[in-house]
Amino acid sequence: MFLSIKNLSVSIEDKLILNDFSLEMNKGEVHAIMGPNGCGKSTLSNVIAGNEEYTILKGEIVFKDQNLLDLNIEERAQLGVFLAFQYPIEIPGVNITPFLKASLNAKLKKEGKEEVDALSFAKELKQVATDLGIKSEMLSRSVNEGFSGGEKKRYEILQMSILKPSLAILDETDSGLDVDAFQTVTQGINKIKNDNNSFLIITHYQKLLDHITPDFVHIMKDGKIIKSGDYSIAKLIEESGYKNF
């Protein structure tokens, strides 16, 4: 199993958020998680990424045969876990190019590969940005600083495209996007999707799933998955909401 989450219970400030949560994903699969607000979707993505604000009460997360709960945030990232943030963070004064280069090199170093030099990295970044329809002016700006919501989401997809994670978690990346930004997101995902990586997509809308056909759709409620199935579940939710679950 590529990613295996078993009986995971998680709390924050004594409030139970994930309650005996389990999920298994194979390599090359796309899983979508839907569910009403407050059901624990974002907590799930942050706990996989290693956010230290949460308390793990029980359970395990195994990814690529490693116990993720033993690794810190950067170690998980270097192993190939990427989280596209629901609300990407602004880092004033830090330019995206050296920032992303440092990220990529940390990962390459961990994998025992040769690090990229500044020049070839800048070239690659420009190419990837152009392919995603991101203007090169955006590459000279600081990380997320003064960006609109849509620009931030595009930036997340740009970073994902450069880092080529083996597990990409997209936390409501499609929320609040205009048509163009939406296209960047779907294009970006489809472009890097292959048999060796997996996607965990958290969304409220069927629309995204029309463009990226998931292999499985899970409905989450009160901190656990209450129903799993194929793409047709998403349609059902779009029509009549979560009340039937």
Added chain:
Amino acid sequence: MSSVQTQKQLNTYANEKYKYGFETFIESDKPEKGLNQGIIRYISAKKKEPQWMLDWRLKSYEKWKSMKDSTWANIEFPKINYQDIYYYSSPKGFEDRPKSLDEVDPKLLETYKKLGIPLEEQKVLAGVAVDVVFDSVSVVTTYKGELEKLGIIFCSISEAIQDHPDLIKKYLGSVIPPGDHSFSALNSAVFSDGSFVYIPENVHCPIELSTYFRINSEDTGQFERTLIIADKGSYVSYLEGCTAPQRDTNQLHAANVELIALDNAEIKYSTVQNWYPGDEDGKGGIYNFVTKRGLCKGKNSKISWTQVETGSAITWKYPSCILKGDNSVGEFYSVAITNNFQQADTGTKMTHIGKNTKSKIISKGISLGKSQNTYRGQVRFLKNAHNSRNYTQCDSLLVGNQCGAHTVPYIDSKNKSSIIEHEASTSKINEDQLYYCRQRGISHEDAVSLIVSGFCKQVLQNLPMEFAVEAQKLVSISLEGSVG
């Protein structure tokens, strides 16, 4: 991100040893400790100074005797015993200045090599002339010939007293009068050496002029004196940087720097200050009481101060601008990083006298460990400063929860048409930002360094290119535990 982990990280930073802590063994030629008329006569005689210079020093000493050290700064330190300090020391045998590097003590050159200062050809090729101050005597001046062709004078202040007495008599003490405060009086009485720069009318100085200061002899007070004059329509960029070797006893440093810009002239003065800050327990370290003041004397003149302050046990420093000429501009860009038990009380004074004068203040304070970091700034508009403006932005970043950041702005306006804008912020290093960086695979330590350098960028980008690299390195060294 747990604050526990951040705290652990900070402790690693706090344990960072001063990296430039080595000492060169050169026999010092120094008289007895203590401050009196005798020592002042000794210093003056040693430098073969004319009578008028000695008189000026003695008059300053009389002023100093009647003054008390100012106490308004947010710093704490034991009372300075002025009789327990050496007031003059020079590497032996340097009264007759060496004609070339071959004549310089190899140990001295070794010291600079350790500091990564390429004193030799490569420095000249890099386009930087260096006036090196080792202890108190200027040792070598390079690139002088090239500058002389343009009529630029760049030499030690001792030489200038001999060779350019008219300029010295006219300008020395004209911006910082000896009686201004106790440290200016002290400096005026016992100043050892420093740099002198004169840029003639309409000359654009083609290279960055640079001086490296270094304290090297135990218990030796350092009293540098620098005077820079930019004549009408001229431009000069001046760099000052320093590191000092590790030692146990506190060292007093009271430099005076005076800048004068005449009509349409511009002076850009950049400093990277890395004096020994004391050890992890706050023991030792330099007391740095610096007076830096620039006079925009002519119309349309401009003076810009940029400083990166990472060292010293105590930093007491307010590079200021007196905007006397109409349309003159004063700028102050500052990064001050304090760690362990360091105390910094730094900022600026902008005094608007002329019409349409403008000033801009950008201050970034970063506190780590148990340090205290204060921004103190004064903006004054006198009654004829019509249509003048000031913009002030001071941001403080706290790393950890045992340090302090303080902002003390004084604003005084006697002119109704003047406009003042003031923005201030204090923030803790943001856990969300750290989480974001780390999620991208960047280690906790590198993430802190990245965020801090981003915070400082507005200031660092004002430094000349080659200096900016050094400053960036210093910022990282000040923050990082194992890296750097």
